[in-house]
Amino acid sequence: MKSSNNPNILKTSLRSAVKLSLFVVVSVILLLAVKALTDPLVAKAEKQTLLSTFDEVLPVDLYDNNPIQDTLLIEDSGSLKQLGSDEVVTLYRARKAGKPVGVILTAIAPNGYSGQIHLLIGVLADGRISGVRVLKHKETPGLGDKIEIAKNPWILEFDGRNLREDNDPRWAVKKDGGDFDQFTGATITPRAVVGAVKRTLKWINQQGETLYD
Incomplete structure (x- = not known):
């Protein structure tokens, strides 16, 4: 009885395995197709948001020139890291x-609360x-999303600031001894933004006039 059922069980298992494999292959193909179709649209939308x-x-x-046509590509790993x-x-x-x-x-800013x-x-x-x-961000609504100008004027605290040796320690949230406000219950988010802007400004200071060559 057992020996006569084994071939049937094997055939059934093989058919199930083949069906499952086909399902996985088709699913992967569909996902790749959707990604190929949507990626250009997402990139276009992000570019439009930037502009x-x-x-x-x-x-x-x-200014009186067109910055879109006056660009410099930053490619070296050290600069990109900053x-x-x-x-x-x-x-x-x-x-x-x-x-x-x-x-x-x-x-x-790679170290936001949610990425x-x-x-x-x-x-x-x-x-x-x-x-x-x-x-773009994925910070918590009602807390970390206050970095958006539409939700809170906090981001305006950067306007007019520069980075010098004497004010370097002030480039931090108040909880860390700096000048920038933090959000109640969401210090990680503004801390990440302040850090990223500070690193960027430091990099620009290091490059100086070469950025316009």
């Missing part, structure tokens, strides 16, 4: 009558921050 935020971090009346990115970063340069006005670039926080930062040629905005 529409330019005026918020560097007022358009300060900017928190593992991909090439595009730096947009603003000028007026040919003279440097400021730069706009993206940076990432990466993507930032757009504008810095004037004299080293002062002209504006910072959050492009």
Whole structure:
């Protein structure tokens, strides 16, 4: 009785295994197809968000060129590490009558409460921050999302600040002895943003006028 059932059991098991394998293969193909279709759309939407935020971090009346056509690609690993990115970063340069006005670039705070926080930062040629905005994040609604200008004016605390040797220690949240406010119950998020902006500003200071060459 057992020997006569074994071939049937084996055939049934093989059929189930084949069906399962086909299901997995088809599912993977469908997922890859959906990803291939949606990735360009997501990239386009993110690019549009970035461009529409330019005026918020560097007022358009300060320059007369087109920063979209005046760019510098940041590719070396040391610079990318300071900017928190593992991909090439595009730096947009603003000028007026040919003279440097400021730069706009993206940076990432890798240590947000819920992961990466993507930032757009504008810095004037004299080293002062002209504006910072959050492009993308996954921070907790009602707590960490106060880094968004639409939810809270906190991000405006960066406006006009620079980074010098004498004020370096002040680049921290108040809980850590610095100048920046933190959110009740959500110190990790503003701490991450302050750190990322500080590292970016430090990198810009190190590069100096070469950013406009």
